[in-house]
Amino acid sequence: MGDFSGKVALVTGAASGIGRALCGALCERGATVYATDVREDELRVLEEEAAGHGEIRRAKLDVTRESDFRRVLDQVIDEHARLDLVINNAGIGLVGDFRQIDIEDLRRIIDVNLWGVVYGTKLAYDIMAARGNGHIVNIASSAGVMPVPMQTAYAMSKHAVVGLSRSLRIEAAVHGVKVSAVLPGLVDSRFFESAKAVGDYDYEEEMDSLPIRSISPRHAAELILDGVRANRELIVFPTSNRVILWLFRNFPRLMTPLLAKTTTRSLRA
């Protein structure tokens, strides 16, 4: 997608962090944005803030509900007769000793991080493929291509999102539809305080101890839209994250013990 002006976009998980920043950035570039989330009050604020800068339409959409996606996508087509961009961004975290994570928590993370992306991808794809254009962007994580101990369930869900996106991308090209996956490094959002931490695992403290700086959601949104414009298969940022992923791809035998040493201290204490 070369230019976002006049385009119609839908973003999930738009009430905070990366999703919220994406809505603002798209709106400033002249797109009509359907900002969706389960947190309606915060969507209302986003809509008010955007007034006069572009068009943001808020809609309640729980990504774990196929019927919510169908309702909002029907609304988009009724109102605009087009769907150019869908960003499946909503996601949650689940961290800590895998022994202490119960099945319900696993079901929940699969429902939000995987089924939420599957519904958003499948239903958008059907519309876009029939029309011969559109771009689906799935927000995964660096945990979608490398192991992340103590975030095992999260990494599982994001690996699935990467597999879905990369495979569909090749198939979708035949129908004029683009598919990208985003692998962000650390972004300064509410994600870490909202994530469910089991046992006495202190997620925020773990993240603070990393020698890597986080970037702002706004910066992340700009980099994502640059990657969408360039139709990249994998949109990877910031530079520190690109380096880490490169090291993992090329030197897994060196990196895995290092990762184990730094992340599983609490299991051995």
Ligand SMILES: NC(=O)c1ccc[n+]([C@@H]2O[C@H](COP(=O)([O-])OP(=O)(O)OC[C@H]3O[C@@H](n4cnc5c(N)ncnc54)[C@H](O)[C@@H]3O)[C@@H](O)[C@H]2O)c1
């Ligand atoms: N923050 C990071 O460092 C980071 C790094 C890599 C990947 N990511 C991914 O980026 C995406 C956005 O995360 P963020 O950092 O902006 O976090 P965030 O917690 O600030 O935002 C996530 C949004 O998703 C919404 N959400 C949660 N469950 C939902 C549901 N069932 N239906 C609809 N919306 C729901 C929340 O209400 C929230 O507004 C996530 O998929 C996350 O896994 C984040």
